[in-house]
Structure formats: C-alpha cells, structure tokens
Amino acid sequence: MAPPNPSYCQNVKDLKEMLLSISKRGKNVLKISEFKARIQDLWRALLTENFLFSFKNTLEIAAYSKLEEMYGKWTWSLRSHLIQEENKQYNIINNSTDVTSNLTRSMIEKSVLPKYNETRKEIETYFKGEDAELLTQWKTNFANRFETIKEDLVIDTYKKCTDLIEQKSALNSVDQNRSRYEDQLMKKCKDLASKLNTTDVKDVQLEKEFDTMWEESMDEVKNSVLAPKILNFRIEVQNILQKEFQIENGISTNVEKMFHNESREIQRNGIWDWLPFSRYQEQTNIFKKITEDAENAANVVIKHIENRKLGYNENNIHEVIKCVQETVDSCCEHNAKLKLTNTNRLDLAICILTNAEWKFQKIHDDFQRANDPLIYFSSKKEEYFNSFKIRCKGATNTTIFADTLCSKLKAAMHQAVCDQASLYIVDKMKSECQAFNGNRSRLQNYILIHLAEKEMFEEFNEYIQKPQQYFVKYITERVEEYCSAKENNKINKILKSCLELQKKLVVNVIADATTAVQTNKGDASSWLDEFSKRLDHKFNFPRHGLVIADYKDINDIAYLTDELTKAMETMVTQLNTQYSTASLRDLEHVRNKPHDMLCEQMSGCWAQCPFCDSLCTNTILNHAEDHCTPIHRPQAVTGWSWHETNFFCTDICTSLVASDILYVLPDGKIMPYKDYRTIGREHASWSITPDLTVQPYWKWFVCRFKSDLEEFYNLQFKGSGAIPDGWTKITKDEAIADLHKK
Incomplete structure (x- = not known):
C-alpha cells in the first residue's frame, strides 16, 4: 500500500480552482461530458504504461469517424458525377460515325472541374465548422486524399472511354455487316408488304408469309457468317x-x-x-x-x-x-x-x-x-414483323417512319433508364442502408453483425480467409435484397420513375426539333438530323443507323410529330409493362452495376494485421498513413499457436503490444511484442495501439465455434491456450450490441 500523501487534499483543491478559473476566462471550454471522456482517455493511457503512444482521445476519434463519413459522401458525389460523364461520353462515341475519337484526358478533367470545385468548397466549410480545432490536424491529409481520388476517377473514366473506342474500331466490320443485313432485310419486308398490300390478307396469312421470308433471310445470313471459333x-x-x-x-x-x-x-x-x-x-x-x-x-x-x-x-x-x-x-x-x-x-x-x-x-x-447476327436478328424479329404488318395495312409513310423510329428509340431509352436506375439504387442505398452511409469501419461492423446473425462457421471462415471476396459477396447480396424487397417493389418503382424522366426528356427534344425544322421549312430527314443532334449525349442513338431514303416526301412535320407522339406512348406503355415484373437481372447489361459501384465506393486498403489478419479500414488503397483497424482479434481466429505447442494463442494484438510477452520470429529470434515495429517492413507500417477494453465480438466467436476452430486448424484450446472464463459469459446479443455502439 502506498504511503499517505499529506499534500493530496491541497493538490485536489488547487486543481479545482485552476479548472474553474480557466472556465471563466476561456471561450472553448470543455463540457462536463467532454472533460470526463478526456480523463478516461488519460486513465486508459496510464494503465497501458505506454503513455506517449497510447493516449487516445475519444473526442478526436468521434470527430475523425464523422469526418470519414462525410468524406464518403464527398467522394460519392464526385464518383457519381464522373459515372454520368462516362455515360455521356459512351453515347457520344457510339453515336459518332468515326471509329476514332479526339477525346483526351484533359477533356474529362475539364468536365469534372465544376463539381470538384463545388465539393472542395463544401470540404473547406466543413473544416471551419463546429469541430474546427480538432479537424485542423487532418485537413491537409484529407485534401490530398480527395485530390488523389479525383485523379484516379478521371484516369479510370478516360481508360473506359478509350476501351470503348478500341472496341468500336475492332468491331467496325461486324457493325458494317450487320447494317448490310438490316438493309437487305428491310428491303425484303417492303417488297413483300407491297405485294400483299393489294389483297385482303388476314393476320394469320401475313404472319405465315413473313415467317417464310424471315427463315429464307436467316439462312442467307447463316451461310455468309463464319463458324464461331471453338475455345480450347x-x-x-x-x-x-x-x-x-x-x-x-x-x-x-x-x-x-x-x-x-x-x-x-x-x-x-x-x-x-x-x-x-x-x-x-x-x-x-x-x-x-x-x-x-x-x-x-x-x-x-x-x-x-x-x-x-x-x-x-x-x-x-x-x-x-x-x-x-x-x-x-x-x-x-x-x-x-x-x-x-x-x-x-x-x-x-x-x-x-x-x-x-x-x-x-x-x-x-x-x-x-x-456479335452473332442470327441472335441479334432473332431479338429483332417482332420489331420487323410489326413494321411489316402496318405496311400491309396501308399505313402512311409518316406512320411507318414514326413506328420505325420509336422501335429503335425503345432500346436506347431502355438503356438510359437502366443506367440512371443503377445510379439511383446506389444513391438510395447509401442514404437508407446504415451499412453504406458511413465509412469503411461502419461497413466492417455491419458485415460482422451479419455474420453473427447467420451464425455459420463456413461464412465466418470465408470472411477470415478471403476478406476481399466476402466483402464483394456481402455488398452483392445486400443490393439483391434491397431491390427484391416484395413489400414495396423497389426495383419496379425505380425503373418506372426513371422511365418517366427519360420520357419527358424525349418529349422536350421532339418539341425543340420540330420548332427548329418548321422554322427552316425542313423535311423528315432534316427533322431527324435535328432530333439526333439534340439527343447526342443523352441516348445511344446513332443518326447513321437510321436510313430514311424512302421517306423524303414527308414534309408535314406537325403530322409527323403527332404520329411520333402516339407511337412513343405505345412504346412507353410497353416498357412500363416490362418493368412491372422487372428484377435486378434486368440491369445485368449495364456497364456500371449497382453492386460494382458500391464495391468501388466502399473499397479502400486491403492490408491485414500481421498478427491477427484484421483488415485496415482506411478508405485509400495506397495511403501514406499507418495501417490501422478499430477491432483486432484473438490470434486463435487465424490459427496462431504458442511456440512449439499445439495450443492456440487466445491473446489479442492490442493487449500483446501492451505487455512484456515475447514474440518468436520465423528465424528464431525473440523480441517483445511491444517492439513489433522493428520486426520488418510489414509490421512497421501498422499502428497497433494498446487497448485493454473488452472488445467482446471475437471472444464470443471463439467460444461459439471452439470445436470448429480446433478441427480446422488442428490445434487445441488447452494449457496456455485455454479460453478465459469471462469469455464464455459473453452472449451473441452483447457482441452485436457492442458493434452497434462503435
């Protein structure tokens, strides 16, 4: 027992008076709750006997966690903007008649600059806000991180666009052959329709005549196409x-x-x-x-x-x-x-x-x-038949033109709807799903909660052995779960909402194109030029794919607009019906799928603790700071044992580095765990802070799956590796509740 300190009471009185005098003079005085938190931090640091390196400030941790959450929102704002820019450039490239492009990286950078500057202002404002004094220490670091993210996103967007240009160039001959087949098929449809137009033919007979012509045409296509290469x-x-x-x-x-x-x-x-x-x-x-x-x-x-x-x-x-x-x-x-x-x-x-x-x-x-023309034309058969049928029914050239145009516009609108819906799903999930509206650390906690709720060793083991693979699996499952929720049919509502927006866009473009052509007294060809130009970056709708040589006599643009409006209403009705039974599979063809975008947004560093394999939770892949994670594990989770025994090591990294326990290196050398940074390059890059708090989650896991771990690693929880008695009292609910607090 320590000897009595005669000055103790006087020292306490002096401390009290000093604190009260500071509170009277200062403006930025700690609240009672904040003062309590700092005293707890001080006490924890003293317990670890490593004060300089172990003093954690709870208030700083809370501020940093909120900053990481905001950083996720800022980066998503920039990422989603560049995804929309990517969609725009894809449409421009596809709509161009040239297989090359003058697109440069600086053009991508210029397009993102307004959004980047706007977000930078938001960041500046945030760092001048409520926790300015605490945040200032991270300001430069986060500014650099944001600049790095911007550069990476620009490079990635430019690379995707150049890949499309390469793809377009490589498939140019395929597209030319397909266009030639389309021209031949359209001519045959017109000739057959002209032949049957003079007779009173029923729909059954029309279908029979069309099928005969179609089969003959497909045989010709099949004979002209080389057999596909067999992959060995x-x-x-x-x-x-x-x-x-x-x-x-x-x-x-x-x-x-x-x-x-x-x-x-x-x-x-x-x-x-x-x-x-x-x-x-x-x-x-x-x-x-x-x-x-x-x-x-x-x-x-x-x-x-x-x-x-x-x-x-x-x-x-x-x-x-x-x-x-x-x-x-x-x-x-x-x-x-x-x-x-x-x-x-x-x-x-x-x-x-x-x-x-x-x-x-x-x-x-x-x-x-x-790229198989037979598969392509098989998907277009109904479209060709409908066009053929209205020709046989004596429709005017204007009606046929409107119907043909809407048939081609339908695919373009569907693609635009799906691209927009995919982004919208990620936006909604980031705002509505707790796992995705914070930082990497929060997502990590929700993955652990998910694993605990499933309570299956196979799932845990997949996460432990292949964390990056499980990360993708978890996000993919959550996206599927969100979109397939039967109680509110989210995917159906999202698609229909996006369709309505795209419909309004096209209606406005039709009106603008009509006004421009009527002013200049143009014909259908000039109207189509104007319409395609105004849709250029909004839809994948190439003007050169629309040949209307037979419709040059269409001069009544007002009538054309009326017919086109009717045809478009039919088209939108068809798409609405299609979306009524839609699922996430309907978005499989989009370039940026919801789960891919979420994985990229929530990704970051994949370094693992050299002792327990816990993932670093930094949001930057090659970050300059030390690796760190808020939750370390008992070493038994990854199969560590005590030297020259078959007994598990149940100690946790954060307690080992606060102790005098020795670590046996692979070459036989021995050193204290607390000096782990001197072991080598991998260990030196990790910040493992001494922490004597409970951290119940992995302790519960070890107790729950004790026999599974022993069988998998062929080790035992005996002797120096015996499970502490206190661990067995931890319940699953307590383990999950602790994660919810973090």
Missing part, C-alpha cells in the same frame, strides 16, 4: 506457359492435374520447400498472402478484359501471367527471405489460370452471342 483454353494455357516459363516437358500433366483438382487449390505437399520457414502458421500465412494477392490482381485484369467486350484471345493469358509475376515480385520485395523458383511461380500461375477458366469461357461465349 487448356491447350492454349499449356502452350503459353511452356513458352513463358521455358519448360519443355511435364507441363501438360501439371495443368491437367490442376484442372481435375475440384478444390482448384495448390496442393501443400511439396510446395512448402520454397517457403523459408518451417513453422506451419508462418508458412500458411505467407502462402495465403501470396495466393490471395495473385488471385485478386488476376481478377482485376480479367474484369478489365470482360469490360472491354472484345472477347477472348491468347494475349489475355499473357496479361494474367504478367500480373501474377508482378504480384509475386512485390511479395518477395516485402520479404527478403522469400525466394521463389521458376517452378514455384509456374504452379501459382497454373492455379490462377485454372480457377479463371470459366471466366474466360464466359467472356468468349458472351462475345460470340453479342
């Missing part, structure tokens, strides 16, 4: 890997073994000799890190190949191999003792490529379907 992915993988890795024999056997390995994972037998450590957990962590990084890098490359919509070719395999090699080089750079042979790299490349086989097959099949 495995043979191509073998040949390319053999050249890339300069291996003469045995590669085909390795590839076939991997393709027939249902788990599609590299077998551990014989692979560990290329890892520098003998201890199982270090081997597992390194192997998992390399494989996951390579898989993630390959998936990004494959996603880009898919978005280009140019189909599959052998260069795609080279792209994947290159990214795998670069990922392995990066891993070796971060760990000087890690040396991979050519054979090791080959095994990893085979694993990645065999896992990707179905993706490349889908890319190949999707491209064949998208």
